[in-house]
Amino acid sequence: MSSSQTSSPLAQDITLPCGVTLPNRFGKSAMTEGLADAQDNPTDKHQALYGTWSDGGCGLHITGNVMIDRRYLERAGNVVLEDDRAMPMLQQWAQAGTRGGNHLWMQISHPGRQCPKLVNSNPMSPSDVQLNMLGNFGKPVPMSEADIEDVITRFATTATLAKQAGFTGVQLHCAHGYLISQFLSPKTNQRTDQWGGSLENRARLARRAVQAVRAAVGAEFPVAVKLNSADFQKGGFSLEDCVTVARWLSEDGIDLLEVSGGTYEQLSLMGVESTEVRESTRKREAYFIEYAEAIKQAAQVPLMITGGFRSRKVMENAIEDGEIDLVGLARPLCTQPDLPRKLIEKKVDFADSYEDSLVLGTGFWGHNSPLSLIKGINSFGPVGFYYWQIIRLAEGLVPQTDLGVLRAFFRHLANDFKLTMRRKKQAG
Numbered sequence: 374m375s376s377s378q379t380s381s382p383l384a385q386d387i388t389l390p391c392g393v394t395l396p397n398r399f400g401k402s403a404m405t406e407g408l409a410d411a412q413d414n415p416t417d418k419h420q421a422l423y424g425t426w427s428d429g430g431c432g433l434h435i436t437g438n439v440m441i442d443r444r445y446l447e448r449a450g451n452v453v454l455e456d457d458r459a460m461p462m463l464q465q466w467a468q469a470g471t472r473g474g475n476h477l478w479m480q481i482s483h484p485g486r487q488c489p490k491l492v493n494s495n496p497m498s499p500s501d502v503q504l505n506m507l508g509n510f511g512k513p514v515p516m517s518e519a520d521i522e523d524v525i526t527r528f529a530t531t532a533t534l535a536k537q538a539g540f541t542g543v544q545l546h547c548a549h550g551y552l553i554s555q556f557l558s559p560k561t562n563q564r565t566d567q568w569g570g571s572l573e574n575r576a577r578l579a580r581r582a583v584q585a586v587r588a589a590v591g592a593e594f595p596v597a598v599k600l601n602s603a604d605f606q607k608g609g610f611s612l613e614d615c616v617t618v619a620r621w622l623s624e625d626g627i628d629l630l631e632v633s634g635g636t637y638e639q640l641s642l643m644g645v646e647s648t649e650v651r652e653s654t655r656k657r658e659a660y661f662i663e664y665a666e667a668i669k670q671a672a673q674v675p676l677m678i679t680g681g682f683r684s685r686k687v688m689e690n691a692i693e694d695g696e697i698d699l700v701g702l703a704r705p706l707c708t709q710p711d712l713p714r715k716l717i718e719k720k721v722d723f724a725d726s727y728e729d730s731l732v733l734g735t736g737f738w739g740h741n742s743p744l745s746l747i748k749g750i751n752s753f754g755p756v757g758f759y760y761w762q763i764i765r766l767a768e769g770l771v772p773q774t775d776l777g778v779l780r781a782f783f784r785h786l787a788n789d790f791k792l793t794m795r796r797k798k799q800a801g
C-alpha cells in the first residue's frame with residue numbers, strides 16, 4: 374500500500390474494552406436477510422452473502438436480526454437461534470463471514486409487537502399498545518413477569534450459542550421499536566410495575582438482558598447494543614433518556630454502542646422525513662451524529678453511529694475529530710459490498726446512493742402523502758429494493774440498481790408472503 378492509502382483514519386484499528394481489536398473503523402450495520410429455510414435455520418445463502426461482504430474490507434460485520442424465540446419473528450425468513458439444532462450451518466456462516474479477517478457479530482433480537490400478524494396474531498409487548506400499520510400487526514398481549522424473565526434467559530442462550538458457533542461477538546437490538554425498545558419508550562410501555570414508569574424501570578429489561586449476556590459469554594467476548602438516539606415521536610424515548618441509558622449500559626460492561634433512531638412508525642433510521650426531526654438533522658449526511666458528543670461523554674464506550682453516511686470526507690472527519698469511533702454503514706453495502714475497502718484505499722469519495730430515486734414523487738406522491746398506501750410504498754419500497762439486492766448478492770449475482778420503487782415494493786410483498794406461507798406449511 375502507498376502512504377496515501379494507509380493514511381486514512383478509517384484504516385486505523387481500535388481495541389474494545391473487552392480487549393478485542395477491530396481492524397478498521399467500518400461497521401456494517403445489521404440488515405435482516407430473509408434467507409432462512411422454512412425451519413428458520415441459516416442456509417448456504419448466508420454463507421455466500423457474508424463471504425462476499427467479508428471480502429469487502431469492512432472490519433466489523435453485524436448480522437441481520439436473529440430471533441431469540443421461534444414464536445415471534447420480525448419477518449418470515451429470519452434465522453432463529455434457540456438451541457444447537459443448526460450448529461453446523463451456523464459454523465459455516467461464521468467461517469465464511471470472517472474469512473477476510475474481519476469480525477462477525479450476531480445481532481440478537483425479539484420483535485415484541487412488531488411481529489407480523491401472519492407470523493403471530495398475538496404478539497407480546499410491555500403493554501397492549503397496538504402497532505397500527507395497514508392492519509399488519511396484532512394487538513399485543515402485555516407480558517407477565519415470567520415472560521420477561523424468559524426473554525432475558527433467551528438473550529443469554531442465543532448469545533452463548535452464537536459464541537459457540539464462531540461468531541466473534543453479539544449485539545442486542547435495543548432500537549427501532551423492537552421489544553427492548555418498546556420497554557424503553559413510555560408510548561409503548563404503560564406498565565406500573567418494576568418494568569415501567571421511571572426510566573430506571575423502563576431500562577430494566579435492556580440492562581438485565583445485557584448483564585445476562587455478559588455473564589453467559591464472559592469478559593473477553595464483545596457485547597454491543599444498538600440503541601435509538603430517540604424515537605422521534607411525541608412522548609417516546611428521548612435523547613435525554615438515551616444519554617442516561619447509554620451511561621448505564623456502559624456501566625453494565627458493553628464494548629460498543631451503536632446509535633440509530635426511529636421505529637416502524639417513524640422511519641428516521643432510513644432518513645425518511647419527519648416533523649419531529651430537526652431541520653439540521655434532516656439536511657445533514659449522517660443523521661444522528663449531532664447526538665454523538667452528548668452520548669459519548671456519558672457513555673465512555675466506543676461509539677458507532679449509523680444512518681446516512683455516504684461520503685469519505687464526512688466519515689474521515691467524524692473519526693479524525695473523535696466524534697465517533699466507528700462509521701456504521703448499511704444500505705450502501707447492498708449495492709457496493711467492497712465499499713469499505715475502496716474508501717480506505719481512497720479509490721472512491723462517495724458511496725453510490727439510490728435513496729433519492731426510491732420515492733414515487735413529491736407532494737401527493739411523496740413521503741407525506743395523505744394516502745397510506747402511497748406512504749407505505751415510499752417507506753417499504755426502498756426497503757424492498759435493498760432486500761432484493763441482498764437476495765442477489767446471496768445468489769452470487771450483481772446488484773440490480775435499476776429496480777424501481779413500485780416494483781421493489783410489490784416484489785417484497787410477494788416474497789414476504791411466499792416465505793410466510795412456506796413456513797406455515799412446514800409447521801403444519
Ligand SMILES: Cc1cc2nc3c(=O)[nH]c(=O)nc-3n(C[C@H](O)[C@H](O)[C@H](O)COP(=O)(O)O)c2cc1C
Pocket residue numbers: 402403404405436437438480546548549599633642643679680681682701702703704705756759760
Ligand atoms: C434492508 C434493510 C434491513 C435492515 N435490517 C435491520 C436489522 O435487522 N436490524 C437493525 O438493527 N437494523 C436494520 N436495518 C437498519 C440499518 O441497520 C441501518 O440502521 C439503516 O439502514 C441506516 O443506515 P444506512 O443509512 O447506512 O443504510 C435495516 C436496513 C435495511 C435497509
